[in-house]
Amino acid sequence: MALVPMRQLLEEAEKGKYAVGAYNVNNMEQIQAIMAAARETQSPVIIQASRGALKYSNFTYLKHLMLAAVEENPNIPIAMHLDHGNSLETCKEAISLCFTSVMIDGSLKEDSKTPTTFEENLEVTTSVIEYARPLGVTVEAELGTLGGIEDGVGSGHINLTDPDQAVEFVGKTKVDALAIAIGTSHGAYKFKKEPKLALDLVKEIHSRIPDTALVMHGSSSVPQELAASINKYGGNMPNARGVPMSAIQSVIPYGVDKVNIDTDGRIAITGAIRKVFVETPEKFDPRDYLGPAREALTVLVAQKMRDLGTAGHAGDFEPKSLDDMIEYYKANGLL
Ligand code: G3H
Ligand code: 13P
Ligand code: ZN
Numbered sequence: 452m453a454l455v456p457m458r459q460l461l462e463e464a465e466k467g468k469y470a471v472g473a474y475n476v477n478n479m480e481q482i483q484a485i486m487a488a489a490r491e492t493q494s495p496v497i498i499q500a501s502r503g504a505l506k507y508s509n510f511t512y513l514k515h516l517m518l519a520a521v522e523e524n525p526n527i528p529i530a531m532h533l534d535h536g537n538s539l540e541t542c543k544e545a546i547s548l549c550f551t552s553v554m555i556d557g558s559l560k561e562d563s564k565t566p567t568t569f570e571e572n573l574e575v576t577t578s579v580i581e582y583a584r585p586l587g588v589t590v591e592a593e594l595g596t597l598g599g600i601e602d603g604v605g606s607g608h609i610n611l612t613d614p615d616q617a618v619e620f621v622g623k624t625k626v627d628a629l630a631i632a633i634g635t636s637h638g639a640y641k642f643k644k645e646p647k648l649a650l651d652l653v654k655e656i657h658s659r660i661p662d663t664a665l666v667m668h669g670s671s672s673v674p675q676e677l678a679a680s681i682n683k684y685g686g687n688m689p690n691a692r693g694v695p696m697s698a699i700q701s702v703i704p705y706g707v708d709k710v711n712i713d714t715d716g717r718i719a720i721t722g723a724i725r726k727v728f729v730e731t732p733e734k735f736d737p738r739d740y741l742g743p744a745r746e747a748l749t750v751l752v753a754q755k756m757r758d759l760g761t762a763g764h765a766g767d768f769e770p771k772s773l774d775d776m777i778e779y780y781k782a783n784g785l786l
Contacts, residue, residue: 469760587773595632
């Protein structure tokens with residue numbers, strides 16, 4: 452069994468100078484595709500579910516699909532992570548579903564739209580850490596806001612992370628991982644012109660909180676050939692633009708250990724399904740289009756794992772249990 456706390460994966464990534472992809476999942480095919488890519492490339496992996504994903508799958512289904520991935524892949528270290536938790540209650544619910552890691556996105560209020568004050572963020576993040584840490588569960592927080600809106604989540608405005616606040620926030624909360632806003636957005640339309648990340652800001656934040664794993668949300672690259680394929684088969688995604696992989700690779704040496712990817716998977720799946728529908732309109736067995744969608748996602752994720760440097764690292768370390776993590780926190784004065 453290699454269900455591990457996310458903190459272990461992030462610490463190993465920092466040591467090995469690579470980043471771990473955190474891939475959003477909603478259904479069986481996505482989970483199977485990501486695990487096939489992890490097996491093929493021998494990569495540790497974070498599978499993450501948003502509140503929307505949990506609701507869509509009626510909670511229990513996604514829990515058991517994720518646990519099936521763990522059971523089927525004993526040699527791949529896997530963290531089950533809640534993406535953009537909006538309250539202590541949501542985080543508690545995810546932990547009750549066996550998640551080994553939760554994100555409390557205290558940069559926004561519980562409505563997941565309205566930006567909070569620094570103090571409000573501190574308060575809700577602290578409440579989640581007080582609950583999760585004695586259980587060995589990893590906590591990711593967020594400071595600053597991304598652009599873009601996914602499924603009603605997000606303020607829609609970019610507010611870059613303030614390094615002074617990052618230092619104070621981490622000093623007070625001792626959070627495991629911090630998502631920072633460095634110019635990315637969620638979704639398929641991240642930049643109007645040339646993509647630009649605040650590299651100097653990442654460097655400064657990392658130099659001032661070098662022991663905290665940094666997380667980059669909104670990290671889809673929106674591969675142009677995949678967007679073009681969607682358009683070719685009747686879709687409509689004009690001017691879709693993401694973060695080039697080279698830009699992501701440029702921040703990995705500065706403490707960015709976790710990279711969140713959802714949109715690219717959606718594009719790969721949709722392109723594959725559209726192709727089947729257009730080229731073979733007589734088909735109506737879901738396996739005839741969900742199968743190719745799963746294969747397209749496997750190819751995409753395997754390439755990400757190679758590009759992020761995760762490939763080949765699945766067997767580097769002995770997996771930690773949540774109980775091991777509790778001892779680790781105690782030994783390091785974090786509990
Ligand atoms: O950051 C948001 C993720 O892409 C999840 O999106 O809330 O539509 O599931 P979702
Ligand atoms: P993308 O929309 O760029 O895939 O970002 C996903 C994300 O940050 C999930 O939390
Ligand atoms: Zn996100």
